[in-house]
Amino acid sequence: MLKDRGVDVIFGIPGVHNQEMYRGIEEAGITHVLARHEQGAGFMADGYTRATGKPGVAYVITGPGLCNIMTPMGQAYSDSVPMLVISSCLDETAAKRGQLHQMKDQEGAARAVCDWSETARTAEAAYGLINRAFQEFGSLRPRPKHIQVPIAALEAIAEPPDQMWAMAEGPVEASYGVGVAVRYLKSSKRPLFIFGGGLWLAAAARDVVTKVGAASFTTYAGRGLIAADDPLHFGAFLARAGSADVIASADCVIAVGTSLSEVDLWRTKLGHRAPMMRVDIDPAVLNDEQGSQVGVLCDASSFMRALARELTEEMFNSNWSHQEVLNAKTKWRAEIDAERPGIVPVAAALKEALPTDTMIYSDMTQFAYAAKEVYPMDRPAHWHHPYGFGTLGYALPAAIGGKIGVGDQPVIAILGDYGFQYTVQELAVAVELGLTLPIIIWDNGKLGEIEDSMVRAQIAPNAVVQRNPDFCKLAEAYGAASAAPTDLAAFQQAIKDALAADGPTIIHVKSDIALK
Template sequence: MTTVGEELVLALRDRGVEVVFGIPGVHTIELYRGLAESGIRHVTPRHEQGAGFMADGYARVCGKPGVCFVITGPGLTNTITPMAQARADSVPMLIVSSVNRLASLGKGLGHLHELPDQHGLAASVAVSARQVLAPAALHDTIDDLWRSTTEARPGPSHLEVPIDLLEALHEAPARAVAAPRPQKSRDGALVEQAARHLGAADRPVILAGGGAKRAEEALRGVAEALDAPVIQTVNARGLMHRHPLIVPASPSLRPVRDLIAGADAVLAVGTELGPTEYDIYATGEMAPMTGLVRIDICPDQLSRVDARISIAADAAAGLDGLIEFLPADRTRLDRGGSERAADARQAAWSGLEPDMRMAVDILETLRQGVPGAIIVGDSAQPVYAGNLYYDHDRPGGWFNAATGYGALGYAIPAAIGAALAAPEEPVICLTGDGGAQFSIAELMTARDEDLPIIFLVWNNHGYLEIEKAMRAAEVSVVGCDPTPPEFAAIARACRIPYQACTATPADLARTLSELRASGDGPVMIEIDAR
């Protein structure tokens, strides 16, 4: 006979969980009773926020939910920020927390780690939050949460178990994992209508969001069938690398807005059409989208923006459906798609400020020096530049927290999660000196796990982008010059090889080559960007 805590671990294992991120505490000891025997790998961050960001990076790379074990109270509140980032970017995550004894909940008796309403707090951020109030309810509750986390639009979920229930005996018989509910099939009549509408257009344009990042083949097929430029949001970068129809530039840039506005039909796939992608300069307006067709897995999302045709479907399924109704003979099709895409690319590049173009050159050097890398970013100047314009060479290989919810301190722990999800793939963490200080302790987690991550610190000795914004607003600059630590000393303390270089492509290329030859574990490069 097992305890509820042991049964919970087995239930996660049976759902394919291979890694959990967490910091043990007195309120979660019963979760750890069966963990060592389960075969699930436990990774210990230095802070629960790091655990959440690790789970996020892990999920983005492998597509399976990232799972965290956290304690009552502060353990849960420390993961709220990662949960919010995951919700904004549709990342599947399951946070499992303890809570005080069942009979004490809501009574304000002053127990250790007590919150007025821990469940309500988590529910305000999670796509689904559930409590286990009796041992027999465990499996049904996990089934419901797993479906909420993985089916339809993914996101973070929260499972809360009182500490006295974690140690209680689980007397229910073992049972099979519930089968996934079949996804609703796409509406064939709507898909055919959309295909005819798009096929009749003279200047179609495609907007690809993060929901399309695992649908590259289908996206390419539709783009080529329509001869339509494909504009990528941040989370779609890496799709169709160097394809003549790709526009790897922010839809907030004026030339890209003009391309959208000039279209007579727009296909938006797996994108919420939100302002952090389409109106980052806060103009209050987005480019007009004539004849808009949307494909999105989330019906609620589809209802938030008026469209001519809305198709509730997974990106790959929706795009495959369109291909079925588009002309098979595309050899004579010429709507000027490649030329329109090239013009937009050139105009977008030319419109960037010189410092942004310089930062993109740095990114190009990284891509050439470490082909096929997963680049995980924080809010730092080269990440901002890449979000404006950068063509990555791997679908799903460029993601960061400089959009969506916009949490600082994301890159270091998320890169650790990414490296655990894809142990054979190169991972680059791109952070600024400010963002690094939010989560610098997690470098020791990378060292403990011996992960081959390149930690690249862009050190401009302050919050340069905030300083620029304050000056532009004619506000006296205050608080933007926190003194950075000696990163060489930090690397040495963490037993991580370190080199410094200048913010030039040639110097970075040399440094990359030298450090990559130093071994398979984590390394650090500090770029002096002053």
């Protein structure tokens, strides 16, 4: 049934409790990727999904296996990633104690970090829950689901799924909101769009802002929806304090496919004074603290496609100026360079060295914090980051999953020296599979972001400096290549060499590389 739903890869770790889930995988034509830790398996499934658009699937054991994957499940929930986690569970927990891998409430524990968690006690229930999960992945806000199956049920004989299981159609286009949007825009002189990661259709977004003469922002997750060199595009600078003043100057604000959350804005309010329209597939978003005068419940891409069809350039006369946009972006870029010295030039060097279609996975590291504001993206869904949950150790296993998903397309991972060590063991998977994967380690020898935060709070920095291993020797121990460039030219060459290698390459970069 998973194969019929388009599943080609399962990430996981077998154990005595879930070994029956492995019976028949190869016969079904599904590849299993053996992670080194369930957290890695979850992040691989997440990265695979973000790269391919297909739901990632992970297999884990009862108890600790499920607990270990709950962090990736929480990350997938916060970032709207469709992931299906299937675990085993004990047959009886109320009347028996001291069993292997026993938890008080395994189903409930998983429910805390995913959309829903259910127990399938029969084959028919398992088939129904799988069908429900895939239907919801395609029609509702995509979020992770968990299905657990008792060991006795896994071991039982079962009939194959009924061929009558049908898949629901995708979300319906909400044309009723398009007319309202057109009226808003026709009466506006300073229309502003804010695009988020819930929108994937760059062509429609670019068509609409061009016809309307609208200015635009994107969230971090929405970067690439509008061309970086669009003269009325303010970029991904929503977190800059000055963006609130720009937004306040708009006389029409339309936010599409974004929850405008704390990790998008880093302030309480967006800053708009004009009426705002929200377009989102999640009704909770339309009723959040940011508010909206008009809420349109529908798929963001379908809405933008319909809106583009209704617009003609003759309708509009915007008075946004190219110079005001350029001035704001120049100021914000300078702020970032002052806040995090030495990162902006490295990000520029990285951009020059990478092929245009490279898919990037970043971790919670200062390099990513700066780069995701200034790095110009020419297409959406090509820079993936643990935005909402903010988990360390995300980038390496997620990039492995992404690389498995996209094949020959270039993929890189960017991690801090500390975060890399959360999931370093998954380097063995990249070596084992011969994945061409540059892994950039940004090394400042400390928890730099936490140290800076402590200083701002007038706390004497404590527990923020750690002793690192020799990363190049560590790469050698795993069977990976390595490089330790000391200037930007060598950094760019190391990236190019890594993209031509037959396996993964650790690129160890000291944080002062651009300051020497």
